[in-house]
Amino acid sequence: MNAQTDFVSFDVNDSIAQFIGAMKQTIRIAIDEIRQSLKNKKIIFIIFIYLILLIIGIQKSISFSAGFKIILMQVFGFFDGKLPYPLVLFYFMPILLLPIFSLLLSYDCISKEVHKETIRNLVIAAKRNSIVLGKFLGIVIINIAVNFLIYLIAVFYIYQRTKQNLLAEGFLLWIFLSIYALYFVALILRKAFILA
Numbered sequence: 380m381n382a383q384t385d386f387v388s389f390d391v392n393d394s395i396a397q398f399i400g401a402m403k404q405t406i407r408i409a410i411d412e413i414r415q416s417l418k419n420k421k422i423i424f425i426i427f428i429y430l431i432l433l434i435i436g437i438q439k440s441i442s443f444s445a446g447f448k449i450i451l452m453q454v455f456g457f458f459d460g461k462l463p464y465p466l467v468l469f470y471f472m473p474i475l476l477l478p479i480f481s482l483l484l485s486y487d488c489i490s491k492e493v494h495k496e497t498i499r500n501l502v503i504a505a506k507r508n509s510i511v512l513g514k515f516l517g518i519v520i521i522n523i524a525v526n527f528l529i530y531l532i533a534v535f536y537i538y539q540r541t542k543q544n545l546l547a548e549g550f551l552l553w554i555f556l557s558i559y560a561l562y563f564v565a566l567i568l569r570k571a572f573i574l575a
Contacts, residue, residue: 404505408513409520412488416521425483426525429476433529436472437536441465465537466545470552473526477556480525481563485518515564522560527553 416422444465489511492498501510534549 401506401509404509405513405516408501408505408510409516412514412517413520416484416517422484422521425480426521429480429525430529432476433469433472434532434536437465437469437533440468440472441537441540444468465541465543466533466548466552469533469537470556473529473556474559477522477526477560478563481518481522481560484521485514485564488514488518518564519561522564523557526556526560530556 489498492501498510505513530549530553534545537543537545
């Protein structure tokens with residue numbers, strides 16, 4: 380009975396060690412993906428255009444929010460003074476642009492490794508699942524960071540223009556948008572994983 384307990388203990392310890400090793404590989408690949416993306420001029424340009432479009436969206440959402448309140452009041456007889464109309468209207472802009480942004484960030488993350496033949500180095504150092512999960516995490520972190528930056532800009536801009544403190548609402552909408560982004564990055568990487 381003691382030998383059987385030692386065998387089970389050895390299997391659990393071995394499984395934990397393998398899991399920790401795989402997670403270290405995944406994190407290393409994610410950090411490498413972030414570094415490569417931030418050095419890539421095309422990715423920087425995509426992030427810049429995305430930020431510009433969303434900043435324009437912030438400005439337009441403030442100007443449309445007054446008209447939106449009037450329409451709600453006159454047409455539907457509904458007006459909630461507590462609802463952060465500028466932020467809610469702005470929320471639709473990232474929802475429309477996020478799939479395109481995610482696609483442009485991640486469409487070639489695995490195929491470029493295959494094309495440059497650097498995938499061989501990754502496959503030797505890590506398992507296939509760790510490579511895909513690391514690439515996924517790297518792109519998701521970039522996506523979440525850019526969207527966090529734009530939501531901070533939106534909240535502070537809206538506060539400056541309307542004196543509404545929407546930090547909590549902006550944070551909540553950013554979390555929803557981050558969860559929304561996971562789907563598109565996963566969908567694109569799944570296709571790349573199948574094709575690679």
